[in-house]
Amino acid sequence: MPQIADILIPLALDTAYSYAVPAGLTLDEGDVVQVPLGPREIVGVVWGVEERASGGNLRPVSGRIEVAPLSEPLRRLVDWLARYTLAPKGSALAMALRLPDETARTETMRVGVRSAGKPPSRPTAARDKVLAVAADGGVRGKSALAKEAGVSLSVVDGLIDDGALESVALLPEPVALPPDPDFPRETPLSEAQDAAARKMIAAFDPTPSSAEGRGFGATILLEGVTGSGKTEVYFEAVAECVRRGRQALVLMPEIALTAQFLDRFAARFGVRPATWHSGVGGRRRERLRAGVASGEVSVVVGARSALFLPFTDLGLIVVDEEHETAYKQEDGVHYHARDMAVVRGRLEGCPVVLASATPSIESRVNAQRGRYGHIVLPERFGGRRLPDITAIDMRLDKPERGRFLSPPMVAAVKKTVADGEQALLFLNRRGYAPLTLCSACGHRYQCRNCSTWLVEHRFRKALVCHHCGYTERKPEACVECGAFDHLTPCGPGVERIAEEAAALFPDKRIIVLSSDFPGGTERLRQELEAVAAGECDIVIGTQLVAKGHNFPHLTLVGVLDADIGLTSGDPRAAERTFQLLQQVTGRAGRGERPGRALVQTYQPDHPVIAALLSGEAERFYEEEIGAREAAGLPPFGRLAALIVSAAEREMAEAHGQAMARIADPPAGIMVLGPAEAPLALVRGRYRFRLLVKTDRGIDIQGYLRDWLARSPKPRGSTKVTIDVDPQSFL
DNA sequence: AGCACGCCGACT
DNA sequence: GTCGGCGTGCTC
Numbered sequence: 103m104p105q106i107a108d109i110l111i112p113l114a115l116d117t118a119y120s121y122a123v124p125a126g127l128t129l130d131e132g133d134v135v136q137v138p139l140g141p142r143e144i145v146g147v148v149w150g151v152e153e154r155a156s157g158g159n160l161r162p163v164s165g166r167i168e169v170a171p172l173s174e175p176l177r178r179l180v181d182w183l184a185r186y187t188l189a190p191k192g193s194a195l196a197m198a199l200r201l202p203d204e205t206a207r208t209e210t211m212r213v214g215v216r217s218a219g220k221p222p223s224r225p226t227a228a229r230d231k232v233l234a235v236a237a238d239g240g241v242r243g244k245s246a247l248a249k250e251a252g253v254s255l256s257v258v259d260g261l262i263d264d265g266a267l268e269s270v271a272l273l274p275e276p277v278a279l280p281p282d283p284d285f286p287r288e289t290p291l292s293e294a295q296d297a298a299a300r301k302m303i304a305a306f307d308p309t310p311s312s313a314e315g316r317g318f319g320a321t322i323l324l325e326g327v328t329g330s331g332k333t334e335v336y337f338e339a340v341a342e343c344v345r346r347g348r349q350a351l352v353l354m355p356e357i358a359l360t361a362q363f364l365d366r367f368a369a370r371f372g373v374r375p376a377t378w379h380s381g382v383g384g385r386r387r388e389r390l391r392a393g394v395a396s397g398e399v400s401v402v403v404g405a406r407s408a409l410f411l412p413f414t415d416l417g418l419i420v421v422d423e424e425h426e427t428a429y430k431q432e433d434g435v436h437y438h439a440r441d442m443a444v445v446r447g448r449l450e451g452c453p454v455v456l457a458s459a460t461p462s463i464e465s466r467v468n469a470q471r472g473r474y475g476h477i478v479l480p481e482r483f484g485g486r487r488l489p490d491i492t493a494i495d496m497r498l499d500k501p502e503r504g505r506f507l508s509p510p511m512v513a514a515v516k517k518t519v520a521d522g523e524q525a526l527l528f529l530n531r532r533g534y535a536p537l538t539l540c541s542a543c544g545h546r547y548q549c550r551n552c553s554t555w556l557v558e559h560r561f562r563k564a565l566v567c568h569h570c571g572y573t574e575r576k577p578e579a580c581v582e583c584g585a586f587d588h589l590t591p592c593g594p595g596v597e598r599i600a601e602e603a604a605a606l607f608p609d610k611r612i613i614v615l616s617s618d619f620p621g622g623t624e625r626l627r628q629e630l631e632a633v634a635a636g637e638c639d640i641v642i643g644t645q646l647v648a649k650g651h652n653f654p655h656l657t658l659v660g661v662l663d664a665d666i667g668l669t670s671g672d673p674r675a676a677e678r679t680f681q682l683l684q685q686v687t688g689r690a691g692r693g694e695r696p697g698r699a700l701v702q703t704y705q706p707d708h709p710v711i712a713a714l715l716s717g718e719a720e721r722f723y724e725e726e727i728g729a730r731e732a733a734g735l736p737p738f739g740r741l742a743a744l745i746v747s748a749a750e751r752e753m754a755e756a757h758g759q760a761m762a763r764i765a766d767p768p769a770g771i772m773v774l775g776p777a778e779a780p781l782a783l784v785r786g787r788y789r790f791r792l793l794v795k796t797d798r799g800i801d802i803q804g805y806l807r808d809w810l811a812r813s814p815k816p817r818g819s820t821k822v823t824i825d826v827d828p829q830s831f832l
Numbered sequence: 833a834g835c836a837c838g839c840c841g842a843c844t
Numbered sequence: 845g846t847c848g849g850c851g852t853g854c855t856c
Contacts, residue, residue, distance in 0.1 A: 109856080113833050119856035140835075140855045160856060196833095 103153045105129070107163055109137050109146040112196035116184070118149040122160040129163065132171035134199075136164040147172050147195060170395030170412055172198060175449040179410070182445050189435040197435060198410040200387070214241040215258065218268040222261060228253045229261055241270055277386070277393045278376030281401050283341035285372035291338070292484070295331050298324070298477045299338035305453055305475055306342065306418075321444050323424075323469040324457040326479030327719070328688030329486060332457050333363075335479065336420045337370045339455060344400050348417025348452075353443060355428035356380065356405040358650035361631065367403065378404030378411065406431065406439035409446060416450045419443045424456035424465055425681055426649070440465075459688060460681040463674075463730075466723050489659070489690040489697040491715050493706040505602055506594040511660050512606060514700055519610050519639045523695065524655040526641045527599055528648070528686045529662040532568065532616045534560040534598045535591030542585035560597050561620065599662065600642050610639040615647055648686035654693030659686060664703040664711055676729075680710045680722050687714070 105123035121137050123129055133148045138161050145167065172180075176198055184194035217236040222229050232251040236242070248255045261267040291299065305322055326332040336352075343350040354363070356379050364374045376390055376399050393399035395412040402408055406429055421429070421440045429439040440456065447454035456465050456474070469476035482488060499508040507515070507527075518525040537555045539546045547556040549567035556565035558576065566573045579586045591598065600614045613633065619626040626646075633641055636655040641647060667679045683701070691697020703711050709729075713722035 111833095111855090113855085115855080117856090121856060137856080139833095142834075142855095144833085144855095158856095192833095 103155060106152050106154045106160065107148050108150040109135060110149040110195050111139060111144055111146040111192050112199050113192045114190045115192040116190040120160055122162045124162045127163065127166065129166065130171065132173060132177060134167045134169050134171060136167055138164060147199065172412060173414065176412060178449050179446050183437055183442060187435055187437050193435050214243055215247060215262060215267045215269050216241045218266055220266060222264050222266040228257045232257055232261060233266065236267060277389045278399050279373040281344055281371035281373055281375060283344040285370065287370060291334060292331065294479055294481065295335050298335045298479055301477055302335065302339045302455065303342045321447065321454045321456065322475035322477060323461055323465050324455050324477050325461050326459060327482060327488060328459045328685065329482040329692050330479035331483035332479060333366060336455050336457055339418055340401060343418040346417060348415050349397065349413045350401045350418040351408060351413065351416065352403045352420045352422060353406060353408060353439060354403065354422045355426040355649065357428065358423055359405060360650055362634065362652060375401050375403040378402055378408040380405065409439050409442055417452050419447050419452065420455045420457060422457050424458045425460055425462040460684045460719065463677050463726060467727060487696055488717060489687055489699045491687050491699045491701060491717060493711065493715050494700055494702045495706050496702050496704045506599060506662060507602060508702055511700055511702060514658055515640065515660065518658040519607060523657040524636060524639060524641065524653060525658040525660065526643065526647060526656055526689060527603065527660045527662055528643060529594060529596050529599055530645050530666055531595040532618055532644055533557040533566065533595035535593055535595055537592040538565060539590055539592060540580040540582060540585060540588045541590045542580060542588040543583035545580055545582035557595065558591055596642050596644055603640055603642060607640060612640045612642065613638050615641060615643040617644065617646055645682055648682055652692055653689055656689055657691055657695050657697045659690040659699040661686065661699065661701040664701045665705055668708060668710060676710050676726055680714060683714050684719065
């Protein structure tokens with residue numbers, strides 16, 4: 103009987119296509135194959151195989167590709183991801199199937215050279231140097247040999263042609279050296295860390311009471327204040343996993359994948375870990391994939407896409423900084439890597455550890471309700487104290503006119519730098535000034551696409567929209583009334599703070615760090631390392647400095663405007679602000695010297711600010727969860743965005759609420775208010791948001807799909823799609 | 833993702 | 845009169 107294979111193709115297709123399996127080829131689920139699609143050949147994965155009497159006139163599978171098949175759990179993850187995010191299955195598959203691109207496919211053999219034991223026909227000084235190095239008979243790479251001898255590559259090539267050196271094939275360099283779980287550690291764990299690590303490892307083993315064979319707390323929230331040594335605790339879990347011969351994955355936000363972190367890993371395991379992020383390309387990427395699939399690579403540290411690596415025997419997933427919004431993928435398939443990690447853990451039958459100093463509300467709630475285990479490290483490692491956080495009430499301590507640093511802040515910075523320590527001034531606003539207006543006519547510079555103000559970037563001499571990226575040259579005269587010298591910057595950005603700091607501290611080294619740092623990510627990375635090394639007195643930075651890097655010389659953190667973001671209208675504004683401020687103030691005093699933080703605010707009594715000042719995170723979580731309950735908001739909800747095309751904007755506005763409101767939700771789904779006004783123009787489409795409260799077990803995707811099919815669409819509309827903003831309710 | 837088909841604006 | 849813009853639909 104002929105075999106039919108259902109092949110899922112990594113394109114925006116929601117169904118697998120059926121192909122005939124040619125005689126002589128046996129296929130299993132998960133096999134990677136090549137199939138004809140229209141005029142071309144394309145790679146796909148066998149999603150199902152069946153025997154069928156009539157093969158019909160299906161096109162045949164072209165052949166199997168000799169790479170590791172997709173494991174059952176990984177295939178189920180793809181199915182799950184597609185269903186959960188409303189994405190076509192094929193698009194979800196594409197995430198797991200980054201096959202070797204053509205450049206990487208041609209596996210170039212590494213070539214080494216060694217002495218052939220015979221003298222060159224025509225000796226020269228350069229040749230002698232090379233042969234002297236090679237005289238030990240060892241094998242070296244060509245360029246390594248040339249470098250060691252201090253000559254150019256062509257000398258080595260000449261000697262190979264001459265026969266004095268012979269080339270030998272080298273085994274490919276291992277992608278990653280095996281981490282040693284029992285590498286002798288320099289600093290012993292504290293008692294608290296040790297207890298936490300034991301508790302976590304205990305959760306690896308299934309208890310008799312768990313039906314699925316995963317122990318209680320198969321997902322564990324590891325919560326520890328900044329500097330408590332969370333990392334060392336989960337390293338113990340990783341070590342135990344490796345001891346048991348299984349693989350471990352540590353996910354981090356890309357920005358946090360720093361040399362500092364890799365060194366800490368090396369201090370614990372003797373080697374740096376295999377890393378996976380957007381910068382790992384070509385051959386290395388493929389070798390790492392293959393190593394992961396063969397089980398040769400035991401630990402991977404990677405950004406969110408590492409979640410889709412083809413592990414054969416995954417024993418642990420750690421999600422570091424689990425509250426980070428960078429785990430959300432917002433283009434293509436919308437997913438939240440932390441949530442998908444929980445799902446993959448469930449499918450693989452392995453524990454998942456979510457680590458953070460400032461957990462997301464949803465993880466906190468999941469822990470409180472007993473869905474997740476909860477391990478808390480309340481104190482800093484090594485007896486270090488948390489920084490003292492003091493408010494500066496801006497209503498009382500006003501800065502000079504046109505200035506933004508209040509007198510107590512200036513005094514504190516002055517003292518800090520005088521003592522040879524480092525100060526960080528934190529302001530979450532890029533550019534020079536968030537608003538520019540003409541003082542002659544009152545014209546405010548606004549984005550032509552969005553409803554936002556244009557931000558002046560003085561270094562770039564431009565006005566920039568931070569929403570859509572629209573940029574125009576800063577005009578000499580007002581575009582409205584033509585007046586010269588009347589353009590007035592309103593409010594501060596980091597560039598403007600840098601100007602102020604430079605005037606106050608002319609002999610100090612000042613650096614501005616923000617995501618639009620000139621010279622790109624690589625330069626920025628270098629600058630962060632330099633700051634960490636203490637090569638700077640005053641750092642002025644946006645939220646970028648709150649994440650990832652430790653600055654051991656930093657003893658003062660000055661928050662210039664703690665109130666930014668508290669009024670943004672985002673249902674998660676309070677949570678975000680608290681997390682950000684907690685993280686950034688926690689940067690102070692992580693080295694030898696104690697640290698402190700000063701917080702400029704106009705509302706010291708605001709719950710978020712008050713909780714921050716009291717140093718009790720617990721208070722914030724209680725208040726925020728309570729506030730959400732009181733307001734009928736879900737402690738964790740999901741935001742669904744309705745997207746309509748730009749041409750439909752008017753129509754959408756006319757129909758606004760009617761089309762964006764879910765009229766009669768079934769039990770278990772609650773819609774919180776009507777749609778907001780269009781938020782932004784994103785690539786020709788206006789975006790609306792709906793906040794939908796749901797509980798576990800409700801198939802919200804299925805519901806939204808139905809709702810979409812039923813709901814009235816604006817006349818003339820061609821396409822309305824639902825787009826789910828991933829937020830956990832797992 | 834490619835690739836074809838198709839329907840309206842500015843050019844030799 | 846055509847070249848070409850991208851919107852839409854299809855690929856077992």
